Amino acid sequence: MIVVIYAHPYPAHSRACAALLGAIRGRPDVDVRSLYDLYPDFDIDGAAEREALERARLVVWLHPMYWYSVPALLKHWFDHVLIKGWAHGDGARALAGKDCLWVTTTGGGEDAFTPAGRHRHPFDAFEPPMRQTAQYCGMNWLAPIAVRGSHEVAAEALREAGAGLNARLDEWAAASKGRG
């Protein structure tokens, strides 16, 4: 089972995330948890979230970049769900060995993520907090997918990005079956 943790504060205004989610949400092996629909008041049900994660072999974090990081509700999910004694610490291994795929969209294009661009850093500079959150829980960090320039990119490119994500999940599922 693939559990997609989807965090878009304004789903109705989403183009890129909506295209990515739309491309995979009908899959029988995908369980989508849309955090802003489930918990509009930030009142996350930690037990329910942990139960969903326990069924996963692949955890996908799907969200637009907000201030070089996750939207606040996904940060709250990290703080509230990935707790000590379950996800980490004292031999807790609930997530250990699961795979983790980060899929995100950015408002800026490639040239924004350069020293002279408006984000001043390569995109990779913003990856360590995400990667290390997964790794601290013992998850395997897969190569992330970042769709750049989500405000400007053409509908056709978004369809391709969605198809690419879907193909990526197919590959993962095939390899996962081979492993176990």
Add this chain to the structure above:
Amino acid sequence: MIVVIYAHPYPAHSRACAALLGAIRGRPDVDVRSLYDLYPDFDIDGAAEREALERARLVVWLHPMYWYSVPALLKHWFDHVLIKGWAHGDGARALAGKDCLWVTTTGGGEDAFTPAGRHRHPFDAFEPPMRQTAQYCGMNWLAPIAVRGSHEVAAEALREAGAGLNARLDEWAAASKGRG
């Protein structure tokens, strides 16, 4: 005026952040906004926050590291307060030229922030999202203060860290007076 945005989800359990805050909260030039006290339901008053920021010449973000980043309510503050048309975009310059000082505490000591340590990265690897958030708003990024090993460090060391922060604000105030 120095505006301190303080974000500790469990102030009663804080040692390091409490020591840092305690060392500066009585200063006449410091205005402390304790987000988890002001907004326990995550219902941030964006207008009030922006008004407070407008009075600041130095903005301090003070919080424990949670998952290699800020606690969720401070992330919500970024998303909700630093809005387009005020903090950035279309010539918006409400924060431009202000100074920004990041003060944080970590559960892991120096040896945890090494490739072989449990956080696998030097502490600096987690700085770009914070620094670039400030810089995108046109703020000047001052050298951060990170108090390591907050769970284990001795009371005396915490008093010193508090005194160090206080001295840092004194220096800033003196230099700031010189500039203005």
